[in-house]
Amino acid sequence: MALKRRHLEQLLLVVRGILLSLSAIKATSQITKPGCLESCGSISIPYPFGISKGCYIDESFLVICNRSFNPPKLFFPQSDVPIISNISLDDGELRVASPISRSCYDELGNLTTTPHQSDKLMITKSRFPLSTQNKFTAVGCDTLGIIQGGTSGRNYTTACATICNQLDDVTNGTCEGVGCCQMSIPDGVIDYFISASGLTNNHTDVHSFNPCSFSFVAEDYNFSSLDFLSLRNRDTVPVVLDWSVGNETCEIAEQHMSSYACTAANSECLNSSNAGGYRCRCSQGYHGNPYLLDGCRDLDECESNPNPCVHEATCKNLIGSFTCLCPKGYEGDGKRNGTGTGCTKIGRKDQTSSRLGIALGICVGLLVLVVGGSCIYWGLRKRKLDKLKEHFFQQNGGILLQQQLSQYRGCVDMAKVFTIEELNEATNNYDESRILGQGGYGTVYKGVLADNRMVAIKKSKIGDQSQIEQFINEVIVLSQVNHRNVVKLIGCCLETEVPSLVYEFITNGTLSDHIHRKGKYQLLSWELRLKIATETASALAYLHSSTSMPIIHRDVKAANILLDDSYTAKVGDFGASRLVPLDQTELTTLVQGTLGYLDPEYLHTSQLTEKSDVYSFGVVLAELLTGEKAISSERRECDRNLALFLVSSMKEDRLLQILDNHIVVDDERGIQQVKEVANLAKRCLGVRGEERPIMKEVASELEGLTKEMHPWRQHDLLRSEEAEYLLKPFDVSEDDHGASCSIITPGFDGMKNHIITPHDNVR
Ligand SMILES: *[C@@H]1O[C@H](CO)[C@@H](O)[C@H](O)[C@H]1NC(C)=O
Ligand SMILES: *[C@@H]1O[C@H](CO)[C@@H](O)[C@H](O)[C@H]1NC(C)=O
Ligand SMILES: *[C@@H]1O[C@H](CO)[C@@H](O)[C@H](O)[C@H]1NC(C)=O
Ligand SMILES: *[C@@H]1O[C@H](CO)[C@@H](O)[C@H](O)[C@H]1NC(C)=O
Ligand SMILES: *[C@@H]1O[C@H](CO)[C@@H](O)[C@H](O)[C@H]1NC(C)=O
Ligand SMILES: *[C@@H]1O[C@H](CO)[C@@H](O)[C@H](O)[C@H]1NC(C)=O
Ligand SMILES: *[C@@H]1O[C@H](CO)[C@@H](O)[C@H](O)[C@H]1NC(C)=O
Ligand SMILES: *[C@@H]1O[C@H](CO)[C@@H](O)[C@H](O)[C@H]1NC(C)=O
Numbered sequence: 001m002a003l004k005r006r007h008l009e010q011l012l013l014v015v016r017g018i019l020l021s022l023s024a025i026k027a028t029s030q031i032t033k034p035g036c037l038e039s040c041g042s043i044s045i046p047y048p049f050g051i052s053k054g055c056y057i058d059e060s061f062l063v064i065c066n067r068s069f070n071p072p073k074l075f076f077p078q079s080d081v082p083i084i085s086n087i088s089l090d091d092g093e094l095r096v097a098s099p100i101s102r103s104c105y106d107e108l109g110n111l112t113t114t115p116h117q118s119d120k121l122m123i124t125k126s127r128f129p130l131s132t133q134n135k136f137t138a139v140g141c142d143t144l145g146i147i148q149g150g151t152s153g154r155n156y157t158t159a160c161a162t163i164c165n166q167l168d169d170v171t172n173g174t175c176e177g178v179g180c181c182q183m184s185i186p187d188g189v190i191d192y193f194i195s196a197s198g199l200t201n202n203h204t205d206v207h208s209f210n211p212c213s214f215s216f217v218a219e220d221y222n223f224s225s226l227d228f229l230s231l232r233n234r235d236t237v238p239v240v241l242d243w244s245v246g247n248e249t250c251e252i253a254e255q256h257m258s259s260y261a262c263t264a265a266n267s268e269c270l271n272s273s274n275a276g277g278y279r280c281r282c283s284q285g286y287h288g289n290p291y292l293l294d295g296c297r298d299l300d301e302c303e304s305n306p307n308p309c310v311h312e313a314t315c316k317n318l319i320g321s322f323t324c325l326c327p328k329g330y331e332g333d334g335k336r337n338g339t340g341t342g343c344t345k346i347g348r349k350d351q352t353s354s355r356l357g358i359a360l361g362i363c364v365g366l367l368v369l370v371v372g373g374s375c376i377y378w379g380l381r382k383r384k385l386d387k388l389k390e391h392f393f394q395q396n397g398g399i400l401l402q403q404q405l406s407q408y409r410g411c412v413d414m415a416k417v418f419t420i421e422e423l424n425e426a427t428n429n430y431d432e433s434r435i436l437g438q439g440g441y442g443t444v445y446k447g448v449l450a451d452n453r454m455v456a457i458k459k460s461k462i463g464d465q466s467q468i469e470q471f472i473n474e475v476i477v478l479s480q481v482n483h484r485n486v487v488k489l490i491g492c493c494l495e496t497e498v499p500s501l502v503y504e505f506i507t508n509g510t511l512s513d514h515i516h517r518k519g520k521y522q523l524l525s526w527e528l529r530l531k532i533a534t535e536t537a538s539a540l541a542y543l544h545s546s547t548s549m550p551i552i553h554r555d556v557k558a559a560n561i562l563l564d565d566s567y568t569a570k571v572g573d574f575g576a577s578r579l580v581p582l583d584q585t586e587l588t589t590l591v592q593g594t595l596g597y598l599d600p601e602y603l604h605t606s607q608l609t610e611k612s613d614v615y616s617f618g619v620v621l622a623e624l625l626t627g628e629k630a631i632s633s634e635r636r637e638c639d640r641n642l643a644l645f646l647v648s649s650m651k652e653d654r655l656l657q658i659l660d661n662h663i664v665v666d667d668e669r670g671i672q673q674v675k676e677v678a679n680l681a682k683r684c685l686g687v688r689g690e691e692r693p694i695m696k697e698v699a700s701e702l703e704g705l706t707k708e709m710h711p712w713r714q715h716d717l718l719r720s721e722e723a724e725y726l727l728k729p730f731d732v733s734e735d736d737h738g739a740s741c742s743i744i745t746p747g748f749d750g751m752k753n754h755i756i757t758p759h760d761n762v763r
């Protein structure tokens with residue numbers, strides 16, 4: 001029963017994974033720069049704000065997400081107060097929690113709160129001023145509230161006093177001096193000090209219903225007599241700050257193009273009167289983040305509620321606007337309100353005359369078309385093609401990419417941007433004979449550039465805009481990487497409908513091809529396997545720690561490790577990789593990867609860390625040791641997952657039995673080496689990330705093993721046929737597997753090889 005339930009849980013997990021990856025396909029508009037964290041807990045952090053370098057526009061937009069709280073809290077740097085609760089792009093507002101000042105008294109008028117609680121200071125540590133939507137408010141029936149604010153260059157102080165005798169005097173919902181008193185806030189207040197205290201008798205006369213005085217700055221405060229008591233239990237109220245970019249007006253900022261923030265096409269600039277500086281917004285008919293290139297996307301007005309067209313009209317979205325089509329026999333613009341006229345029935349007479357008009361129009365139109373059309377046809381055709389290319393270039397994030405690449409100028413070999421003609425020539429117009437491989441990501445073609453260089457060209461299968469970021473991501477990740485065991489990106493082409501990537505050509509197939517003997521690849525000797533493992537580990541260790549921003553590969557598997565003629569390993573396929581901002585050690589992402597290699601912890605928590613790559617690498621080691629596939633229905637039910645198979649076999653001390661037939665070692669030391677690699681694999685396959693070693697450790701252990709090889713062996717790395725001593729002398733029969741392998745549940749057979757079984761299922 002328990003087993004059945006476990007399987008059901010696994011099934012649900014798999015289904016959830018599939019649903020998650022489906023929802024990833026749906027287009028979402030980006031609110032941050034690529035690779036930047038989008039939210040802290042439930043609070044979204046749109047650019048120009050950001051929590052790591054390169055993610056914010058300037059220092060005053062740096063915010064800190066502290067994850068030691070649950071839910072995480074967002075602050076300005078060097079200040080735990082106030083806590084940011086919302087950042088809004090549309091109106092340039094920022095909501096923070098601001099303190100309430102209070103003094104409470106006993107029946108005799110003695111203070112029961114500490115004096116400290118009646119004096120509150122709020123310093124935003126940012127340059128963003130209080131919005132004038134806030135009000136300074138004092139609450140109580142014997143109360144004096146004082147505010148002292150600092151504006152740029154001038155101080156101000158004002159007070160609010162209220163006295164009342166009985167509860168019946170106050171009115172809910174009004175704040176006009178009876179029990180509640182409000183004052184507006186001037187422009188430009190950056191920080192303030194508030195206090196509250198008793199005014200005449202320290203609440204001795206009204207103690208029965210109001211023992212305290214309160215004061216605070218808040219947005220939308222709605223007074224209620226219940227607050228006389230209940231405000232004691234609150235520490236903060238929401239306050240709105242106005243934020244803006246720069247300190248100049250739109251016109252001046254626009255002249256300094258390099259720092260002008262309204263970069264999106266279809267965006268416009270607004271002066272900010274309170275904060276100084278300016279804000280950006282998407283033009284009418286667009287929505288999104290106007291501070292990002294390509295940030296303002298068309299708004300589909302027809303999806304809005306209520307529909308902008310009258311009900312008999314059909315709504316049609318256009319780029320930047322919309323139109324309403326009245327049905328046949330009606331006229332008008334079909335729009336619901338504003339200057340819209342709706343649809344009205346056309347009279348009979350009008351109908352015939354308009355029909356005549358249409359017929360005449362068509363005749364004249366046809367004539368013009370026939371005569372003029374052929375003259376301009378060829379001219380237009382050429383222009384249209386050029387336009388289309390440029391459109392694709394923009395749609396594919398060409399501008400974004402150019403900007404991103406220029407940021408890294410000088411420190412890396414810059415990726416080249418190829419033209420469509422160059423790639424057509426290189427691949428003989430994407431001839432089928434040039435296809436090297438095909439997969440979910442797209443098709444890889446072999447190509448020869450004009451300078452006779454051999455390249456691999458990956459033509460992505462990209463349908464929608466949301467995938468563009470991922471594509472740009474791969475270009476940026478790879479153009480920052482320079483390691484002999486990582487496939488080199490030569491360039492890309494953005495002029496085709498789907499963007500293409502151009503890589504160095506790796507001649508000798510994938511590690512998977514070699515291990516599983518696809519094609520005519522030579523079998524790998526133990527020494528070669530060790531060398532490939534070492535090189536792969538060193539590439540991953542480099543990605544995790546040596547680059548300017550750590551990179552998590554996310555899809556480490558034998559099929560993504562390429563080999564060249566001298567069996568040098570090259571890690572490839574960075575489509576899923578993530579750059580991790582330096583101040584973070586984990587990212588929450590949609591679970592992505594290949595079944596069989598996928599870190600079970602990542603699958604459960606969606607928390608992506610470097611240790612997920614370590615797990616996948618552990619599976620690659622297991623594959624190198626056993627020659628088995630990561631998931632295989634040829635193995636017994638409970639051993640379908642190779643990671644489990646290896647770990648459970650080692651537990652039963654059957655490592656040597658499950659070793660690949662083709663691994664041949666000739667002495668005790670060789671056997672020792674195999675065992676050490678297997679132990680390393682087992683540690684990498686730890687269920688919990690923290691049990692696994694970091695990639696650097698893995699790489700250095702493997703390097704140690706490679707170095708201790710016989711010097712003559714290092715020269716003669718390829719397998720020699722006259723094997724001296726076969727480590728695996730006999731084939732293991734089914735019965736040898738031991739009694740522990742007994743989980744067979746009817747009904748799940750079909751799913752089995754897709755399920756990532758948590759380790760604790762095999763006991
Ligand atoms: C997060 O908050 C905790 C507790 O207040 C504090 O100890 C820690 O230093 C903070 N971390 C950061 C990164 O600010
Ligand atoms: C933040 O404010 C925006 C605009 O006022 C609102 O649409 C959004 O729901 C708010 N988000 C949260 C988490 O309060
Ligand atoms: C309260 O006030 C009375 C008179 O004002 C004073 O005698 C008494 O000591 C005070 N009690 C405390 C605990 O401060
Ligand atoms: C404003 O008040 C602060 C502290 O009370 C003081 O240090 C500063 O000099 C004042 N500024 C002006 C312009 O008076
Ligand atoms: C204020 O609260 C009262 C109930 O206490 C409610 O009837 C009234 O509509 C509220 N006013 C506003 C402006 O929210
Ligand atoms: C009222 O309380 C304040 C402390 O908040 C104290 O300094 C003052 O003497 C008290 N006044 C009376 C009349 O009790
Ligand atoms: C104010 O409204 C609350 C309920 O929201 C009610 O309990 C209280 O009696 C009202 N106070 C007055 C003075 O109307
Ligand atoms: C505006 O900001 C720039 C840089 O942030 C600064 O150098 C300049 O002094 C500021 N100008 C004013 C008037 O505050």
Ligand SMILES: *[C@@H]1O[C@H](CO)[C@@H](O)[C@H](O)[C@H]1NC(C)=O
Nearest residue numbers: 248249250251269270271272
């Ligand atoms: C911004 O302010 C300047 C000076 O106050 C004014 O000339 C300009 O027209 C304003 N621009 C916009 C877009 O409101």
Ligand SMILES: *[C@@H]1O[C@H](CO)[C@@H](O)[C@H](O)[C@H]1NC(C)=O
Nearest residue numbers: 305306308336337338339340
């Ligand atoms: C159109 O009408 C809706 C309500 O029906 C209203 O919310 C909207 O502001 C109106 N738009 C214009 C442009 O008048």
